[in-house]
Amino acid sequence: MAEVPYELFYWPGLPGRGEYVRLILEDAGVPYVDRGRQSAEEGGGIEAIVALIEGRLPGFAAYAPPALKHGDLMIAQTAVICRYLARRHGLAPLDEVHDLHAQQLQLTIADLVKEVHDTHHPIGTSLFYEQQKGEAVTAARNFLKHRLPRFIDYFADVLDANGGDVLVGSEVSYVDLAMFQTLVGIGYAFPRGYAEVMERAPGLSALRARIEARPRLSAYLSSARRLPFNEDGVFRRYPELDRPE
Amino acid sequence: MAEVPYELFYWPGLPGRGEYVRLILEDAGVPYVDRGRQSAEEGGGIEAIVALIEGRLPGFAAYAPPALKHGDLMIAQTAVICRYLARRHGLAPLDEVHDLHAQQLQLTIADLVKEVHDTHHPIGTSLFYEQQKGEAVTAARNFLKHRLPRFIDYFADVLDANGGDVLVGSEVSYVDLAMFQTLVGIGYAFPRGYAEVMERAPGLSALRARIEARPRLSAYLSSARRLPFNEDGVFRRYPELDRPE
Numbered sequence: 001m002a003e004v005p006y007e008l009f010y011w012p013g014l015p016g017r018g019e020y021v022r023l024i025l026e027d028a029g030v031p032y033v034d035r036g037r038q039s040a041e042e043g044g045g046i047e048a049i050v051a052l053i054e055g056r057l058p059g060f061a062a063y064a065p066p067a068l069k070h071g072d073l074m075i076a077q078t079a080v081i082c083r084y085l086a087r088r089h090g091l092a093p094l095d096e097v098h099d100l101h102a103q104q105l106q107l108t109i110a111d112l113v114k115e116v117h118d119t120h121h122p123i124g125t126s127l128f129y130e131q132q133k134g135e136a137v138t139a140a141r142n143f144l145k146h147r148l149p150r151f152i153d154y155f156a157d158v159l160d161a162n163g164g165d166v167l168v169g170s171e172v173s174y175v176d177l178a179m180f181q182t183l184v185g186i187g188y189a190f191p192r193g194y195a196e197v198m199e200r201a202p203g204l205s206a207l208r209a210r211i212e213a214r215p216r217l218s219a220y221l222s223s224a225r226r227l228p229f230n231e232d233g234v235f236r237r238y239p240e241l242d243r244p245e
Numbered sequence: 246m247a248e249v250p251y252e253l254f255y256w257p258g259l260p261g262r263g264e265y266v267r268l269i270l271e272d273a274g275v276p277y278v279d280r281g282r283q284s285a286e287e288g289g290g291i292e293a294i295v296a297l298i299e300g301r302l303p304g305f306a307a308y309a310p311p312a313l314k315h316g317d318l319m320i321a322q323t324a325v326i327c328r329y330l331a332r333r334h335g336l337a338p339l340d341e342v343h344d345l346h347a348q349q350l351q352l353t354i355a356d357l358v359k360e361v362h363d364t365h366h367p368i369g370t371s372l373f374y375e376q377q378k379g380e381a382v383t384a385a386r387n388f389l390k391h392r393l394p395r396f397i398d399y400f401a402d403v404l405d406a407n408g409g410d411v412l413v414g415s416e417v418s419y420v421d422l423a424m425f426q427t428l429v430g431i432g433y434a435f436p437r438g439y440a441e442v443m444e445r446a447p448g449l450s451a452l453r454a455r456i457e458a459r460p461r462l463s464a465y466l467s468s469a470r471r472l473p474f475n476e477d478g479v480f481r482r483y484p485e486l487d488r489p490e
Binding site: 055060061062063073075076077079080084097100101103104107108111114118122123124125126127135138139142143145146147150151154157158161 | 348395399
């Protein structure tokens with residue numbers, strides 16, 4: 001029986017939260033269709049994502065991308081998709097306790113990602129960055145000073161308590177991939193803030209490097225499928241939001 | 246064998262995210278220890294929550310409350326705790342597809358709750374409301390105009406597509422309890438904004454009323470265990486943030 005293909009629905013042109021899903025698919029080496037990056041003629045492109053958001057696709061409705069279609073199943077929410085895929089492809093602990101802790105860590109990473117996003121959109125996503133730049137500067141200063149160090153200390157402690165190799169269980173899981181992507185994203189958005197905060201967490205830096213070196217991921221990261229960060233996604237580099245030199 | 250008791254760790258004095266956990270325990274009619282509301286002499290109170298946050302409790306570390314201790318298991322993140330309890334007490338769909346959709350909806354409710362929180366703390370949680378009141382007024386206006394209607398339309402569509410009785414599956418689940426609590430909270434925080442937006446979602450209003458009338462929940466809601474909303478939690482009533490009259 002032919003394998004039913006995975007179809008990812010996410011905005012074209014930015015890594016964003018869709019990238020958390022892609023990393024699992026790429027590390028697992030399973031084929032997938034990236035609907036947002038198909039052409040409109042193939043039924044993809046931005047129109048497919050708009051159709052998802054407007055509830056015009058068959059299957060269970062998604063509030064926002066990313067969404068994953070797998071046969072008749074349609075699911076959304078990054079953490080739900082990641083766990084679903086990871087459990088099917090050897091990238092998630094399957095026993096109950098580690099599964100619960102993996103979910104907990106994935107949602108804590110999602111909280112951190114949301115706080116990064118909100119540094120450039122503190123007032124609302126319906127306004128442009130330029131309309132809330134002053135507030136963003138204050139929000140980013142608060143984030144780098146009070147929030148990011150607490151998150152980094154937490155994940156460093158979790159890694160350390162688990163032996164230092166992976167965040168949960170005994171094998172690399174989707175949580176480690178998500179941590180990798182989040183660290184890379186924060187390093188892009190706040191180069192100086194990142195360098196400073198990571199001085200307190202050499203174990204996390206080493207984890208980032210180990211994930212980056214995984215053969216399939218390494219090949220993916222240097223391929224054209226890997227979208228560069230830019231100023232349209234979660235992780236944006238606005239120099240005025242970084243720690244002053 | 247005596248049942249191992251559940252222990253909830255959450256800030257005393259505010260319903261907040263801990264209330265999502267309490268509603269499941271109360272609706273299921275299972276006993277639990279509310280550690281934050283115990284006295285310091287009993288090993289509870291605010292000191293127990295601070296110990297949790299500072300990583301001084303045994304078991305897997307939590308970034309933030311709520312956390313749940315159940316025997317040797319310690320888990321955090323509201324959505325993870327709610328699903329864990331609900332699956333054990335007949336308040337969650339157990340088949341894979343409905344389980345995935347329940348998780349998806351619970352996380353979408355969590356996103357809405359976070360956006361409500363951020364209306365009064367757009368710049369950062371390390372500052373007082375009074376230090377970001379001007380920004381909060383703008384953020385709340387955006388939330389009520391652009392975000393809340395989209396969330397309400399989404400949940401109303403999901404409810405409708407599922408037949409109108411419950412949000413997912415065929416029985417009341419933790420997702421319906423979370424929707425109830427979120428609607429009650431938004432109604433507290435923004436009485437005028439809530440009345441206006443709910444005109445478009447009579448089905449959700451009816452769901453709220455059905456959940457409120459469940460015997461065990463109804464008894465709980467009129468008991469002293471149910472904490473009133475106040476200006477310390479997620480849902481705060483600052484009249485200047487509501488829709489103008």
